[in-house]
Amino acid sequence: MQDKQDNLTVAELMAELGRNARAAAGPLGIASAERKHAALIAMADALLRRKELILNANVLDVQAAEAAGTAASFIDRLKLDEARIRAMADGIRAIAALKDPVGEIITEWDRPNGLHIERVRTPLGVIGVIYESRPNVTADAGALCLKAGNAVILRGGSDSAHSSREIHAALAEGLTAAGLPEAAIQMVPVTDRAAVGEMLKGLNGAIDVIVPRGGKSLVARVQEEARVPVFAHLEGLCHIYVDASAELEMAKKIVLNAKMRRTGICGATETLLVDRKVAETHLVPVLSELAKAGCEIRGDADVCALYPQAEAATAEDWATEYLDAIISVALVDGIDGALAHINRYSSHHTEAVIAEDTGVVERFFNEIDSAILLHNASTQFADGGEFGMGAEIGIATGKMHARGPVGVEQLTSFKYRVRGNGQTRV
Amino acid sequence: MQDKQDNLTVAELMAELGRNARAAAGPLGIASAERKHAALIAMADALLRRKELILNANVLDVQAAEAAGTAASFIDRLKLDEARIRAMADGIRAIAALKDPVGEIITEWDRPNGLHIERVRTPLGVIGVIYESRPNVTADAGALCLKAGNAVILRGGSDSAHSSREIHAALAEGLTAAGLPEAAIQMVPVTDRAAVGEMLKGLNGAIDVIVPRGGKSLVARVQEEARVPVFAHLEGLCHIYVDASAELEMAKKIVLNAKMRRTGICGATETLLVDRKVAETHLVPVLSELAKAGCEIRGDADVCALYPQAEAATAEDWATEYLDAIISVALVDGIDGALAHINRYSSHHTEAVIAEDTGVVERFFNEIDSAILLHNASTQFADGGEFGMGAEIGIATGKMHARGPVGVEQLTSFKYRVRGNGQTRV
Structure with missing residues (x-):
């Protein structure tokens, strides 16, 4: 990606991420529950296997934050250790163990003319996640979106860039091991703030929903500028x-x-x-x-x-x-x-x-x-x-689509399947 | 309203409609199923009782369209007769007969700590409906939004302005008869196109969702310019x-x-x-x-x-x-x-x-x-x-919230009710 950055503008780079995500969403949406499960388990394994790389990368982030005189509470959120990496892997395993939502028949009924109608859960498509310093969001959000059959574009804070890049490498290894497209989970490879602006515009229709994870100023900016739906809460008063x-x-x-x-x-x-x-x-x-x-x-x-x-x-x-x-x-x-x-x-x-x-x-x-x-x-x-809904990517206070905890089910849409035997409409 | 138009800018007028709708949404959201039902029946009765007024108003619209050399197919959509007014009233009665969605427990479950969780249907809030020449949309959309406990702001085409105003008067009569706020169903009183622009911006957060009803150019404009969610389909290829x-x-x-x-x-x-x-x-x-x-x-x-x-x-x-x-x-x-x-x-x-x-x-x-x-x-x-879902306000091809036929259920949101007996979190 480093070479590409040099030659492309941020807008071009982000548009390419959008196209890649949209292309990955197709096969991902019809991937079997078994294949997604296998990818998640492989991701958890890769996180543990690559823990030295992740911890070394994290040292760079923490040193930079300390040098910049960042607050201790911030550094605590940023800092990884073996227990935190293990917790990330366990979190992914817990997501793997959830029921696969895609293909679930939400409700079904018969019509007097013999048509049988099913409302069936489908992936939403492409999720954009914009977050700040916690590197574990990379793993949590990537895994949760994958479970629901969605491609995801992750944009982490620059403070945790080294850590997130190494965590993302482990996720990519899991995807490849399971034969899923690597672009199912993409990390924005630049720290330029303009990348966030591009995501909020939706990358030419490639992003279906944006989830901000972070403080009030991040959420406020996302809610203000986003031209695509947002799952978020600005505050919990x-x-x-x-x-x-x-x-x-x-x-x-x-x-x-x-x-x-x-x-x-x-x-x-x-x-x-x-x-x-x-x-x-x-x-x-x-x-x-x-x-x-x-x-x-x-x-x-x-x-x-x-x-x-x-x-x-x-x-x-x-x-x-x-x-x-x-x-x-x-x-x-x-x-x-x-x-x-x-x-x-x-x-x-x-x-x-x-x-x-x-x-x-x-x-x-x-x-x-x-x-x-x-x-x-x-x-x-x-x-x-x-609530017993499993891992959540956040809590939404809007009234459209998702409200309250946003778990794997809330990251899905639905379609209708209608089964007939020759019915025509009068 | 006519006086107000003279003194207020379109933006101010529309902002006031937004505030009125938001204020009405509160009592409307907690109105009983019986009261909403009574309002709908009273609306249907008022439509029939006021049919001469409506037909006279419709003559003005049809004459203006004919004088402007409008296509016959357009005039056919515009034209009302006694049978069409009766069909409108029957349509409202059919909506009245639907199950009230508000308060329905969508799903419920118990937690090991004894908490009982219910996901309960609620109104969405305020719906903006933007439509063209068919005056019957005034009655259909108004009634459907009311059934789901939503306030609605209706913006009809200028070609059917006289007809829609009289139909709206009948709806208002029904609301008043049942003791519901008149602002539950408001008609934009100006034909200025800028009013649509204001609605698409959401009237300072007063509009929760926009539903366009009309041809491709209307839907395209709404999808392009709306800064609030839209339930629509651009085309059915x-x-x-x-x-x-x-x-x-x-x-x-x-x-x-x-x-x-x-x-x-x-x-x-x-x-x-x-x-x-x-x-x-x-x-x-x-x-x-x-x-x-x-x-x-x-x-x-x-x-x-x-x-x-x-x-x-x-x-x-x-x-x-x-x-x-x-x-x-x-x-x-x-x-x-x-x-x-x-x-x-x-x-x-x-x-x-x-x-x-x-x-x-x-x-x-x-x-x-x-x-x-x-x-x-x-x-x-x-x-x-x-589909057996009752009347619909349209068909949506988006993947957020509503997809396929948008009926009374799709015009709702939900909230969680959690019942405990002293539980605190560990």
């Missing part, structure tokens, strides 16, 4: 509403977990709403648990009056995804107040209600338009693995 | 492949129906491929049936040699959707030749195979990526009603 009918012990336990288990994931709770009717009994115990765990609390005036240790929340707090040990807290007038607040500030990702009153739960479930709604459970369950 | 294993009588009957029943619909066959192995026995009988019915035949050199009445097809013919009594015909080398031809020229709409060899049928079904594939049946079955 998740709410928990504690109703007057909630069991206090359950509320304490769930809120603590939802906020503090891991504060940096999109399913972490950012805002707590407490029914004014139980403010005296429920608010302080729930907030004390959070404070004990090291959470900063920002409350509205009513909350601060009952719990003076809280800081005063500003208007901005209600619209902020902290991704940190901070929570905004408001008292609301029952389920109506909760619905009004959530429908105003929600990012349509995940919200939970703690309540024993089933009427309240049903209204919460019906009247909020978020991808995931939970009753008496932590928002941190917003995860494809936790 | 449908193929029939007659395999060596086909029963001749069935082939004659199906090809005749697929081409000639109605030549102007998107499911009409445009290209016939015949297995070279049965050219001597099957080609001439099939073509003679077509010729007897008045079909012009354009063949490749081999076809012309066996059937000298055929005209010579040009390269362009294989890529042409005639929508007329014309068919292009080629001999191919078995299923491999058929797949190669179809995968090169297909518009991914509908293709049929006539064959008794199940191996051939399975390859046809697996290796062609079109929305609808049929075995031993006419391509003219490519229709939501024929």
